Every structure is written in structure tokens, then in C-alpha cells.
Amino acid sequence: MGDTHAAKPRGRQREADRNDARLMQAAREVFAERGWDAPVSEIARRAGIGMGSLYRRYPSKELLAQRMRLAGMEQLVTQAHTALAEEPDAWAAFARFLHDALSAQGSSGPLLPQVGGRLPATDEVVAAADRLRAALDALVGGAHRAGVLRADFTSADIPLLLEHLAARIPVTGGRATALHLRYLDLVLAGLRAPAADQATILPGPAPDWAELSELWNAPGG
Amino acid sequence: MGDTHAAKPRGRQREADRNDARLMQAAREVFAERGWDAPVSEIARRAGIGMGSLYRRYPSKELLAQRMRLAGMEQLVTQAHTALAEEPDAWAAFARFLHDALSAQGSSGPLLPQVGGRLPATDEVVAAADRLRAALDALVGGAHRAGVLRADFTSADIPLLLEHLAARIPVTGGRATALHLRYLDLVLAGLRAPAADQATILPGPAPDWAELSELWNAPGG
Amino acid sequence: MGDTHAAKPRGRQREADRNDARLMQAAREVFAERGWDAPVSEIARRAGIGMGSLYRRYPSKELLAQRMRLAGMEQLVTQAHTALAEEPDAWAAFARFLHDALSAQGSSGPLLPQVGGRLPATDEVVAAADRLRAALDALVGGAHRAGVLRADFTSADIPLLLEHLAARIPVTGGRATALHLRYLDLVLAGLRAPAADQATILPGPAPDWAELSELWNAPGG
Amino acid sequence: MGDTHAAKPRGRQREADRNDARLMQAAREVFAERGWDAPVSEIARRAGIGMGSLYRRYPSKELLAQRMRLAGMEQLVTQAHTALAEEPDAWAAFARFLHDALSAQGSSGPLLPQVGGRLPATDEVVAAADRLRAALDALVGGAHRAGVLRADFTSADIPLLLEHLAARIPVTGGRATALHLRYLDLVLAGLRAPAADQATILPGPAPDWAELSELWNAPGG
DNA sequence: GATGAATGAGTCTTCATTCAT
DNA sequence: AATGAATGAAGACTCATTCAT
Numbered sequence: 001m002g003d004t005h006a007a008k009p010r011g012r013q014r015e016a017d018r019n020d021a022r023l024m025q026a027a028r029e030v031f032a033e034r035g036w037d038a039p040v041s042e043i044a045r046r047a048g049i050g051m052g053s054l055y056r057r058y059p060s061k062e063l064l065a066q067r068m069r070l071a072g073m074e075q076l077v078t079q080a081h082t083a084l085a086e087e088p089d090a091w092a093a094f095a096r097f098l099h100d101a102l103s104a105q106g107s108s109g110p111l112l113p114q115v116g117g118r119l120p121a122t123d124e125v126v127a128a129a130d131r132l133r134a135a136l137d138a139l140v141g142g143a144h145r146a147g148v149l150r151a152d153f154t155s156a157d158i159p160l161l162l163e164h165l166a167a168r169i170p171v172t173g174g175r176a177t178a179l180h181l182r183y184l185d186l187v188l189a190g191l192r193a194p195a196a197d198q199a200t201i202l203p204g205p206a207p208d209w210a211e212l213s214e215l216w217n218a219p220g221g
Numbered sequence: 222m223g224d225t226h227a228a229k230p231r232g233r234q235r236e237a238d239r240n241d242a243r244l245m246q247a248a249r250e251v252f253a254e255r256g257w258d259a260p261v262s263e264i265a266r267r268a269g270i271g272m273g274s275l276y277r278r279y280p281s282k283e284l285l286a287q288r289m290r291l292a293g294m295e296q297l298v299t300q301a302h303t304a305l306a307e308e309p310d311a312w313a314a315f316a317r318f319l320h321d322a323l324s325a326q327g328s329s330g331p332l333l334p335q336v337g338g339r340l341p342a343t344d345e346v347v348a349a350a351d352r353l354r355a356a357l358d359a360l361v362g363g364a365h366r367a368g369v370l371r372a373d374f375t376s377a378d379i380p381l382l383l384e385h386l387a388a389r390i391p392v393t394g395g396r397a398t399a400l401h402l403r404y405l406d407l408v409l410a411g412l413r414a415p416a417a418d419q420a421t422i423l424p425g426p427a428p429d430w431a432e433l434s435e436l437w438n439a440p441g442g
Numbered sequence: 443m444g445d446t447h448a449a450k451p452r453g454r455q456r457e458a459d460r461n462d463a464r465l466m467q468a469a470r471e472v473f474a475e476r477g478w479d480a481p482v483s484e485i486a487r488r489a490g491i492g493m494g495s496l497y498r499r500y501p502s503k504e505l506l507a508q509r510m511r512l513a514g515m516e517q518l519v520t521q522a523h524t525a526l527a528e529e530p531d532a533w534a535a536f537a538r539f540l541h542d543a544l545s546a547q548g549s550s551g552p553l554l555p556q557v558g559g560r561l562p563a564t565d566e567v568v569a570a571a572d573r574l575r576a577a578l579d580a581l582v583g584g585a586h587r588a589g590v591l592r593a594d595f596t597s598a599d600i601p602l603l604l605e606h607l608a609a610r611i612p613v614t615g616g617r618a619t620a621l622h623l624r625y626l627d628l629v630l631a632g633l634r635a636p637a638a639d640q641a642t643i644l645p646g647p648a649p650d651w652a653e654l655s656e657l658w659n660a661p662g663g
Numbered sequence: 664m665g666d667t668h669a670a671k672p673r674g675r676q677r678e679a680d681r682n683d684a685r686l687m688q689a690a691r692e693v694f695a696e697r698g699w700d701a702p703v704s705e706i707a708r709r710a711g712i713g714m715g716s717l718y719r720r721y722p723s724k725e726l727l728a729q730r731m732r733l734a735g736m737e738q739l740v741t742q743a744h745t746a747l748a749e750e751p752d753a754w755a756a757f758a759r760f761l762h763d764a765l766s767a768q769g770s771s772g773p774l775l776p777q778v779g780g781r782l783p784a785t786d787e788v789v790a791a792a793d794r795l796r797a798a799l800d801a802l803v804g805g806a807h808r809a810g811v812l813r814a815d816f817t818s819a820d821i822p823l824l825l826e827h828l829a830a831r832i833p834v835t836g837g838r839a840t841a842l843h844l845r846y847l848d849l850v851l852a853g854l855r856a857p858a859a860d861q862a863t864i865l866p867g868p869a870p871d872w873a874e875l876s877e878l879w880n881a882p883g884g
Numbered sequence: 885g886a887t888g889a890a891t892g893a894g895t896c897t898t899c900a901t902t903c904a905t
Numbered sequence: 906a907a908t909g910a911a912t913g914a915a916g917a918c919t920c921a922t923t924c925a926t
Contacts, residue, residue, distance in 0.1 A: 016889075037258035039916060050891040055918065153407075164404055167388035175432075178425040183385055185423050186374075190411030202406050204399040211396075237906090260899055262909095271908040273903085282900065458885090479700035481920055483888095492887040493922085503921065595849075606846055609830035617874075620867040625827055627865050628816075632853030644848050646841040653838075679910075702895060713912040718897065 022047040023054060027068050036118055040064070066119050073128040076101055080135035090146035094139050095188055101162055102180045121217040129216075132159075133209055150193050154206040160215075161187065243268040244275060248289050257339060261285070287340050294349040297322055301356035311367035315360050316409055322383055323401050342438035350437075353380075354430055371414050375427040381436075382408065462499060464489040469510050478560060482506075508561050515570040518543055522577035532588035536581050537630055543604055544622050563659035571658075574601075575651055592635050596648040602657075603629065683720060685710040690731050699781060703727070729782050736791040739764055743798035753809035757802050758851055764825055765843045784880040792879075795822075796872055813856050817869040823878075824850065 026047035030038045040061050044054045058064035079100045087093035119125075136155040143149035165184055194200070247268035251259045261282050265275045279285035300321045308314035340346075357376035364370035386405055415421070428436075468489035472480045482503050486496045500506035521542045529535035561567075578597040585591035607626055636642070689710035693701045703724050707717045721727035742763040750756035782788075799818035806812035828847055857863070 019890095035256060035258075037256070037916095040918085041916075051918080052892070052920080053890050056889070059918090061917065150410075157403075160400065161404065161407075164385050164388045167385045179381065179428060182378075182423050182425040182427075183382065185421070186382075186411045187408060188411070189371075189415070189421060190407040190409070194410070200406070200410060202403050204403040206403075207400060258899095261901085262899075265909095272901085272910095273908055274906080276901070277906075280901090477698060477700070479698075479920095482922085483920075486888095493889090494887055494924085495885075497922065498885075501922090592852075599845075602842065603846065603849075606827050606830045609827045621823065621870060624820075624865050624867040624869075625824065627863070628824075628853045629850060630853070631813075631857070631863060632849045632851070636852070642848070642852060644845050646845040648845075649842060682911095700895095703897085704895080714897080715899080715913070716911050719910070722897090724896070 019047070019049055019053065020057060023049065023057065023064075024068060024071060027064055028072075031065070031068065036065075062119060066122065066125070069119060070124055070128055073125075073132050075104060077128070077131050077135045079104070080132075080139055084135075084138055084142070090142040091148040091192075094143045094149060097139055098158075098162070098165075098184055098188070099181065102165055102184050103177055117215060117218065119216075119218055121213065125217070126213075129209070129213065148193055150191055150199075150202075152202045152206065153191060154208075156207045156209050156212055159212055160207055240268070240270055240274065241278060244270065244278065244285075245289060245292060248285055249293075252286070252289070257286075283340060287343065287346070290340060291345055291349055294346075294353050296325060298349075298352050298356045300325070301353075301360055305356075305359060305363070311363040312369040312413075315364045315370060318360055319379075319383070319386075319405055319409070320402065323386055323405055324398060338436065338439065340437075340439055342434060346438070347434075350430070350434065369414055371412055371420075371423075373423045373427065374412060375429075377428045377430050377433055380433055381428060461489070461491055461495065465491065465496060465499065465506075466510060466513060469506055470514075473507070473510070478507075504561060508564065508567070511561060512566055512570055515567075515574050517546060519570075519573050519577045521546070522574075522581055526577075526580060526584070532584040533590040533634075536585045536591060539581055540600075540604070540607075540626055540630070541623065544607055544626050545619060559657065559660065561658075561660055563655065567659070568655075571651070571655065590635055592633060592641075592644075594644045594648065595633060596650075598649045598651050598654055601654055602649060682710070682712055682716065686712065686717060686720065686727075687731060687734060690727055694728065694731065699728075725782060729785065729788070732782060733787055733791055736788075736795055738767060740791070740794050740798045742767070743795075743802055747798075747801055747805070753805040754811040754855075757806045757812060760802055761821075761825070761828075761847055761851070762844065765828055765847050766840055780878060780881065782879075782881055784876065788880070789876075792872070792876065811856055813854055813862075813865075815865045815869065816854060817871075819870045819872050819875055822875055823870055 023043070026043045030043045030046060034042070040054065041051060043064070044051050047054070054064070058067060080097050083093045083097035083100065087096050133155065136158050140149065140153070140155040140158070144151065165180055165187065244264070247264045251264045251267060255263070261275065262272060264285070265272050268275070275285075279288060301318050304314045304318035304321065308317050354376060357379050361370065361374070361376040361379070365372065386401055386408065465485070468485045472485045472488060476484070482496065483493060485506070486493050489496070496506075500509060522539050525535045525539035525542065529538050575597060578600050582591065582595070582597040582600070586593065607622055607629065686706070689706045693706045693709060697705070703717065704714060706727070707714050710717070717727070721730060743760050746756045746760035746763065750759050796818060799821050803812065803816070803818040803821070807814065828843055828850065
């Protein structure tokens with residue numbers, strides 16, 4: 001009863017999948033700790049696999065980082081959808097998303113930054129950025145309509161804000177996440193729509209998504 | 222009396238000083254643009270001096286970065302003193318300091334971050350950190366006494382906050398500074414002491430200065 | 443009597459033989475196209491078998507190349523015998539052999555060269571060289587006795603001449619063979635015994651078979 | 664008296680020039696002996712310089728080989744001009760050129776082959792090929808007009824013929840050159856214009872210079 | 885017996901540091 | 906005291922060989 005052949009990969013395929021997950025996790029950690037100039041061999045060592053296996057799966061350091069970046073973007077999209085689905089309140093959804101995003105940051109490495117501005121744009125990255133934009137627009141739009149988020153803050157501010165809040169703090173363990181979340185709450189206090197008589201205007205124009213693309217991708221792209 | 226030797230360096234000494242200033246400026250720019258893994262030769266090239274001269278003054282890349290970091294810390298101290306001296310209002314002084322610190326960041330490279338966590342602690346760094354702490358305590362203490370700064374924010378939060386706000390955004394030209402200042406204003410909105418009935422508490426304990434030392438200095442130190 | 447086991451291999455043995463032939467053909471092609479530094483995996487891929495099977499049959503790249511070289515030498519012996527048997531005229535047999543040898547070169551890869559000087563001598567190679575020498579002596583001796591081949595040309599010149607004529611010309615398709623045969627005819631014109639009053643003497647001593655052994659085998663052998 | 668500052672480079676410049684010559688010589692030798700897959704470090708070792716110095720002068724293995732190839736082509740042009748200038752007889756000039764070209768081969772490594780088909784075409788290579796063609800046309804044209812060279816041999820045959828005659832024979836010392844010259848004389852016997860009643864025609868069309876370009880340069884070029 | 889993923893030593897290339905001029 | 910070429914250790918990447926399935 002119940003043929004599970006196709007559903008549950010076994011043996012070699014299973015190990016390959018496990019290796020891939022360990023590789024991605026190791027890459028996130030290593031890039032987070034040492035930046036772009038971390039040796040690829042350190043990633044392989046931490047994943048417990050040989051250089052050859054790493055390079056079989058990711059033919060270059062750059063492609064490995066691209067995958068990492070794409071996985072991070074997809075994770076953000078998922079977290080945005082989850083926040084919208086599970087939090088009835090617009091502000092709660094908005095805050096929940098930032099909280100989730102930063103928490104994932106702290107434990108498993110860089111999401112967008114670290115390798116930002118070094119990797120060329122690809123079709124996949126463009127598509128992922130589009131999905132991310134749609135998801136963040138929904139979050140920000142909902143909060144704006146509810147009147148709980150200051151009007152001069154846009155969806156394109158979110159990635160930069162996350163990039164700032166996730167700035168490398170070379171501490172291992174949960175302390176880094178705790179510090180990140182501390183400053184997130186500070187920023188959330190600044191994001192709450194102020195009473196009309198206390199409203200201030202953020203200086204400088206908001207970033208737009210085209211500008212983000214320039215920030216994230218290599219100049220030549 | 223009447224000795225002007227020290228007051229007016231001439232000839233070689235003068236050129237040496239000029240070289241040193243150019244070197245430091247070049248190092249700030251290059252590290253800001255390309256990160257820690259920028260080649261030393263690029264710094265020499267941009268400063269317009271030979272490799273030999275650079276290495277005569279700074280016997281290693283690490284020592285050059287240490288100097289750069291110390292100069293950045295001293296600049297912060299100076300900016301704090303200036304803000305206190307020139308701004309009669311406690312909040313204005315506090316905000317002015319953060320503004321000055323970030324503006325200097327944007328134009329001339331990294332202050333504390335970028336090389337953070339890579340360099341060993343030295344007596345000079347410890348002393349500079351003490352002076353920085355004293356200066357920031359004065360700023361924060363004044364703001365707290367005036368009741369304009371949220372009570373759960375400490376002087377040790379400032380370096381981390383600056384580190385976050387100054388996170389490398391790979392944009393050249395004034396746009397990076399404009400974006401940095403945009404998020405500074407957002408944070409300032411969150412830092413303003415709220416009315417008692419709207420007060421929130423930042424999660425997680427505030428960092429302390431001993432912890433900062435761990436964040437900034439290489440593990441082995 | 444009545445035992446046909448050895449005569450008609452069946453099933454596995456048959457497949458193994460077919461694999462072996464495909465492997466040898468693939469090796470000749472790949473080494474011809476890309477030289478000694480072609481990846482072994484390319485040979486396996488082109489033969490349509492896995493790496494494991496290749497390494498079961500040939501425990502190292504070097505041993506594979508040795509086999510290839512031996513097969514090439516045996517092919518030369520066969521071609522010499524065929525030429526002697528099928529061509530009644532001494533010159534025709536001599537020319538036919540060179541033509542056949544070069545044509546096989548062009549289509550299926552290197553015979554002697556390409557890997558020359560890289561592989562150690564073995565008993566098998568020595569024995570094959572002896573057989574080759576005997577076959578070429580017969581061809582050259584016949585032509586000398588018939589007075590159609592210049593007297594200062596020896597059987598030991600033939601392998602070197604073939605090595606020269608078969609020098610890798612990186613052209614795919616039949617064009618390489620056509621070019622090879624063009625220069626063969628040029629050389630044949632020079633090999634024809636001249637009239638006594640026009641005779642010239644080739645400079646330098648003829649190679650001998652001991653010298654060939656040094657040229658073909660790795661120094662350490 | 665007599666200012667020799669500009670004429671005779673001294674000190675550092677002198678050493679740089681010496682290094683460059685040693686490097687080119689070492690590259691010719693190493694590529695000749697071990698082919699394209701010889702380690703660059705072996706070239707540096709044999710030239711007696713460090714890897715860094717080699718890479719300062721030639722930023723990649725490919726560029727080093729390109730220089731080597733260009734120097735070889737220029738040497739051929741020079742040898743052709745010399746042969747035409749110093750030999751009054753058309754056949755003597757033709758034979759002298761081939762002799763000189765092959766002799767240089769034997770002693771100092773590959774001229775055209777070895778790396779052929781691996782390097783992209785560049786403007787410099789195209790220009791050098793044009794000069795080579797002009798020089799060889801003069802040699803071959805003279806011999807044809809004098810009626811001493813078989814009519815179906817063209818200037819585009821010469822590079823291929825040299826490539827064949829210079830085929831790697833892994834012998835060090837003068838013996839390789841002696842063997843090369845032995846087969847050159849054989850070929851020269853075949854090149855002499857035969858009496859009309861004995862004339863043969865070389866099979867296959869002669870190569871043309873466009874085809875040579877394909878043979879020498881990497882496919883993508 | 886066949887397969888192809890995993891391994892890790894070896895190669896090309898860069899860059900911190902030294903040193904002859 | 907200044908210069909910039911030389912050095913060689915370290916990092917990205919490839920490929921001969923092994924081994925679990």
C-alpha cells in the first residue's frame with residue numbers, strides 16, 4: 001500500500017540533499033563571519049565535505065553566493081506572506097515580518113548584505129526582487145491604509161533598513177540576535193505614525209526599487 | 222622660549238606629515254569602497270606614494286588599519302566635544318553629534334566598522350575607548366537629565382547604532398550619505414523620549430562597554 | 443572438441459568487449475583533440491560508460507594511454523603486413539603503408555606521438571617495438587633491394603617520419619587528413635631513389651631503434 | 664665623454680631586461696618539453712625568478728604564450744628577410760630560410776606549434792601573420808619564378824611544413840636539431856621542381872592563409 | 885559489475901611584505 | 906628617505922582516483 005518511491009528520496013539522493021543544505025548553511029555562516037573574502041575551503045570544511053563536492057554543486061564562489069542570496073530573498077518573501085496571513089493587525093504583521101527577518105539573520109548569516117554589490121544581476125535575481133517587492137508592498141500598503149505607519153516610509157526602505165539592522169556584529173550565539181532585535185524595536189518606535197502635530201519628515205528622497213537594484217548588483221550587471 | 226622647531230615643521234617633516242595625511246585619507250576611502258580585502262598597493266597608489274614609504278610608516282596592513290581606527294575614534298571624541306560646546310540644547314547636541322559622525326562616515330570611509338572584529342586590542346585602543354565613553358556619557362547623560370532621550374538607551378548603544386547606520390552601502394557619491402541620514406532621522410524619532418503613557422521598553426539588555434570591546438577587537442586579543 | 447566457450451563470448455563478456463572497444467576509440471579521439479591533459483572523465487563520457495567502469499579496466503590514466511599506444515603499434519604492424527601482402531610492387535607497398543598509417547592517424551587519433559615521451563617502457567612495449575621493427579625492416583628492405591628507395595633512409599626513420607607527419611593539426615573533420623596526405627606525397631617525392639647523378643645525402647646519422655626507445659619512453663624508464 | 668644615459672640601461676632596468684629574456688627563453692623550453700600543460704611555476708623556476716615577477720610581466724599564462732608566439736613569428740619574418748638578402752640564389756634562399764627556422768626551433772623551443780589552436784587571435788597576431796605572409800610570398804615567389812620549386816607548393820604550406828618538421832621530439836641537446844634537419848633535407852628533395860616528365864601533383868588543395876588562421880587561433884577568436 | 889558523487893592534491897593567480905637601488 | 910620590482914604563501918578551481926550504492 002502507498003508507493004513512496006518518488007516521494008522519499010533515499011540513499012545517495014538523500015545524502016546529496018543533506019549535503020546541499022549543510023553547504024548553504026555553512027556558506028551563510030562563513031560569509032556572515034568573515035565576509036566575502038572568506039576562503040571557500042572554510043565553507044567546505046564546515047559543511048564537512050570536500051572541495052570537489054562543493055564545486056560540483058556550485059561551479060564558482062560567485063554562483064554559490066548567488067544561490068545564497070536567492071535563498072535569502074525567497075525566505076523574505078515567505079516570511080512576508082506568513083506575517084500577512086497570521087497577523088490580523090496591519091502593524092502587527094509589519095512588525096512581525098521585520099522581527100522574523102532579523103531573527104533569521106542573526107542565527108544563520110547574511111540575507112542580502114555582505115555580498116551586496118559584488119554579484120551580477122541575473123534573471124532569477126530580478127524575478128525574486130519582483131516577488132519581494134510585491135510582498136513588501138502588501139505589508140507596507142496595509143500599514144499605510146491602517147494609518148499606523150509613517151507616510152514617508154516606503155517598501156523600498158525595508159531592504160535597506162534590514163541591511164542596516166543586520167550589519168555584521170561579530171558575535172556568535174544568541175547575543176547578536178538580541179542586539180539586533182533591540183535596535184529593531186528602536187526603529188519600530190520611529191516608524192509608528194506620530195500624532196499629526198508631532199509629525200516629522202524623513203530627510204532625503206526615499207529609495208526606489210531601481211536604486212536597490214544598483215546597490216545589490218555588481219556595476220557591470 | 223623662542224624655540225619654534227616643534228611648532229613649524231619644515232622640509233622633510235612637513236612632507237612626511239602631508240604624506241601621512243594623504244595615506245590615512247586614502248586608506249579610509251579604499252577600505253570603505255572595497256572592504257578589508259582591498260590591496261594595500263591600491264592605498265599607496267591613491268595616496269601617490271610608493272609601497273616602501275607606506276611600509277616605512279605602517280609596518281603592516283593591520284597596523285595601518287589600527288591607526289585608521291584610532292583616528293576614527295578620536296574624531297568621534299572631537300565631534301562629541303564640539304556638539305556639546307556648540308549646541309546649548311541637550312537634544313540638539315545629541316542629534317548633532319550623530320549627524321556629524323554619520324556625515325563623516327559617508328564621505329571618508331569607515332569609522333569603526335568594516336575592520337571591526339579583526340584587529341587586536343591595544344593600550345591605545347583601550348585609552349581611546351575610555352575617552353570615547355566619557356564623551357558619549359556626557360552627551361547621553363545631558364539628554365537623559367533633560368528628559369528628552371528615552372531612558373533605556375545608554376551611551377554604549379551609540380557605537381553599535383552608528384555601526385548599524387553606517388553599514389556599507391555600496392553607492393558612490395553623496396547618495397550614500399543621504400540614505401544614511403534618512404535612517405538616522407528615523408532612529409532619532411524612535412529615540413525621542415515618548416510621553417509616559419506611550420512609553421515602550423527596548424527588548425534585551427543594553428550593551429555595556431566591556432561587550433563593545435569584544436565586538437570590536439579580534440578574539441585572540 | 444566441441445567447446446565453443448572461447449570462440450563465442452556471450453552476454454557480459456560480449457558487452458565488456460564492446461565497452462573496451464568504445465573506450466579505446468574514445469581515448470584515441472580525445473587525446474588527439476585535446477592532448478595529454480584531456481580529462482579522463484571526457485573519455486568516459488564519450489565512450490558512454492561510467493568512471494568506475496573505466497577505472498576497473500584501466501587502473502590509471504597512464505595505463506590507459508599505454509594500451510592505446512600498444513594498440514597503435516600493433517595496428518602499424520598489421521598495416522605493414524597488409525601492405526606487403528597486397529601490393530606486389532616494393533615501392534607501392536612502402537607508399538601504401540605510409541598512406542594507411544597516416545589515414546588511420548587522421549581519423550582516430552594519435553598513434554605514437556601525443557603521449558610520446560611520457561610513458562614508461564614495459565616488456566609489452568619492447569616486444570611490440572620489436573615486431574614493428576621487423577615489419578618495417580621488411581618494407582624498407584624490399585624497397586632498397588628494388589632500388590626504389592633512397593639508400594640513406596632506414597626503417598628507424600619511419601616512426602619519426604610518421605610522428606612528424608602526424609603532428610597535431612587542430613582541425614576537425616577530414617581536412618586534417620587531407621593536409622596530412624598532402625605532405626606525405628611531398629615526402630614520398632623526396633624518398634624516391636634519385637638518378638645517380640642527382641643523388642644527395644641526408645645530413646646527420648640515421649636514427650637507430652635504441653634511440654627511438656629513448657624518444658618514446660619516459661626518462662625514468 | 665659621450666652621454667650614454669639613455670642608451671645603456673643600468674641597474675634595475677638592466678636586470679628587468681635580463682629577466683625578461685630569461686623568462687621568454689625558459690617559456691620556450693618548458694612549453695617545448697612539456698606542452699601547454701606545463702606548470703607556470705616551472706617556467707619561473709627555470710628562469711630563476713619568483714611567481715610574482717613572472718605575473719608582473721605577463722598577467723596570465725595565456726598572455727605569456729601569446730608573447731612567445733609573437734616573438735616566434737617575428738623571428739620567422741627576420742629569418743626570411745635575412746635569407747633573401749644574403750642568398751643570391753632563389754633556391755638557396757628558400758632552403759636557407761627553412762634551415763634557419765628549424766635550427767632555431769630545435770634549440771629554443773616551439774615557434775608556432777605546441778600552443779597552436781589554444782590562443783585567441785589578436786590584432787598583433789593578425790598583423791604579424793600579414794608580415795609573415797609577405798615575407799614567405801617573396802621567398803616562394805622567387806623560387807617559383809626561378810623554376811626551382813614545384814609549382815603546387817604555396818607560401819601557406821610553409822608554416823604547416825615547419826609545424827610538421829618541428830613536431831615535438833622529446834630529446835634534449837643537439838640531437839633533436841640534427842634529426843629535424845635530416846627530415847628537412849628529405850622534404851627539400853621532394854620540393855625541388857622535378858623534370859617535366861616526372862612531375863607529380865600533390866593531393867588535396869593547398870592550404871590558404873585564412874585556413875592557417877583557423878588552425879592557429881582558438882575557436883572563439 | 886556498473887555507476888557517478890566525493891575526495892584532495894596540484895595548478896593558476898593575487899597580494900602582503902621585503903629589499904636593492 | 907623614497908621607490909617599485911621581487912618574493913612566496915594563500916586562495917579559487919580542476920581533475921585523477923576511490924568508494925558507497
